[in-house]
Amino acid sequence: MEVGKALKMIRTSKNLTQKSVAEGIMTRAHYANVEAGKIFPAIDKVLDILKKFNVSAPEFFFIVEGYKMSEEQNLFSEVSIAWNLNNIEKLKEIQQSLRMVSKAEQRNQHYRLILNLVDGLIYQREPNYNEEKLNEILQPIKDYLTSLDTWYVFDLHMFNNILYIFQKEDIRKLSQILLEMIKKYENYPNMYQLNLAILSNLGSLFLDAEEYEEASFYMKEAIKFSEKKMYLYERLINEINLIICNFYLKKHTQVETTQALDKKLWVLKELGYESLVNQIKIEINQKYSEICV
Template identity: 30%
Template sequence: MNFGETIKQIRTDKNLTQTQLSEGILARNHLSQVENSNYFPSYDRVFMLLDRLNITFEEFLFVQNNLQPHDKQQFRVNVYESASLNDSEQLKLLSLDADRLYKDTANICYYHYSLVCKAVVEYNKGSSITKEMIHYVEPIKKYLMDMDTWYIYELKLFSNIIFSLNVEEAVFFSRKAFKRLHSFRCFMEYQHTEQHLYLNLSTLCLEHEDFTTAKSFAKTAVDTAKNYRLIYEKICSELNHAIACIKLDEDKNSYEIIKKNMLILEYLEFDSLHEHFSNFLRKFDIVMDA
């Protein structure tokens, strides 16, 4: 559908007349011309119409695309899901697709997605940061550091490339990220991005054996996951927190927390993620009772 057809469909679906939708925004006959694809309103009028229809621009594009996500949006979701589950085989395929799409469209986001996929695949080989992994994300790091102001896309990218930084750099730039992220707290993506930043910071600190800082970030990641009811993220954060506690000789019930969450991952058949944390436990010489 084109713009006018989509406006008309949403308007009629919501039982609004042209007069009700157009009042105070543009003349009714202008709205009629819009719906018949004979006139395109200014952008401020477009967003006023969408606001009266109680629909976001992203939702509008979804309807216009016949209730199908746009390619870039779907690709982003696929990368996020595969990276979260440490699915290296799927990430390899997505990396190839991203390279092709970048060549076809010259859209830099596909270049970034390809690098993220390759970096996560490299990390999954031994659940550790390697020079090859850092090499893959270096162009993203440069892209971010050359910008004075970050938006949601850049904030999410930063969360993904935290592992290319040392702890001091990560904490420094995270302050900037959290301050900027707070401006976008009215967006749904805010919740996931905030939680993942804390989770990834805790993982980075574990990698550098800064267990005190790792424990602090993991505790915040757990609390944030609880607040936003992010179940999967809560599991990963609790595992990071328990590992840090054990390494700090603050065991308490950490072994039980690890055992419980590893069983949940196994039950949910998150095999790649289960393997990742199994490798993590071995790396830190944490032996679980059979």
């Protein structure tokens, strides 16, 4: 839907006149031309108009897109769902559609980077994939992210999908900008889960690398985030990982650690995650043999 048509639709649904909407922003005639699609207003004027409608900018652009996510958001959603469901055929469909977009769209850096991401995800599922080749496929995304002084939503999505290919030293260099952007986007619609996922994944990454101080830092940040929005599952997973960190940081004895883990695992089981609890127990006993659950 065109911007002008969307503005007209909202205005008429709220029984407002063109004169009342335009007042203090632009002339009525100028606003009439905006609705007719003859001119496009400056973004600050659009925001002023939306305030009169009591409609947020994200909601307005959702309406403009036909009550759908933007194409970019939709792509990220489809890729994420396909990956989580291990649906490689769907990923290959997305890969093919990205390769078939128009030449103009191919020049769009975001499309190229999403294609790099999908190529990497598909390659990861090949039986004999090697890490060096995977890093080569995803390197353009890494180069793009490390070239930026400021990140936006697209960039945070990209980082969360490929953070495992970054060297720990790279992540340390990026940590300040990363934490600043997570804080800035804390209240942006639909960003809470992404921010929580980034912090949780970084915690797990440093835990696997036996960098317990840094793992502990990211897990504590993730727990704070999960508490704010009552994300109990995410909070429990991070608390379990933090208990493991604290054991290796000599903050708790083996007995205290086992008791603390048993409590968290019991809560997870009561929430209906019995198979996950069994999986976590196996993983702890295999990876952290000094701890017994």
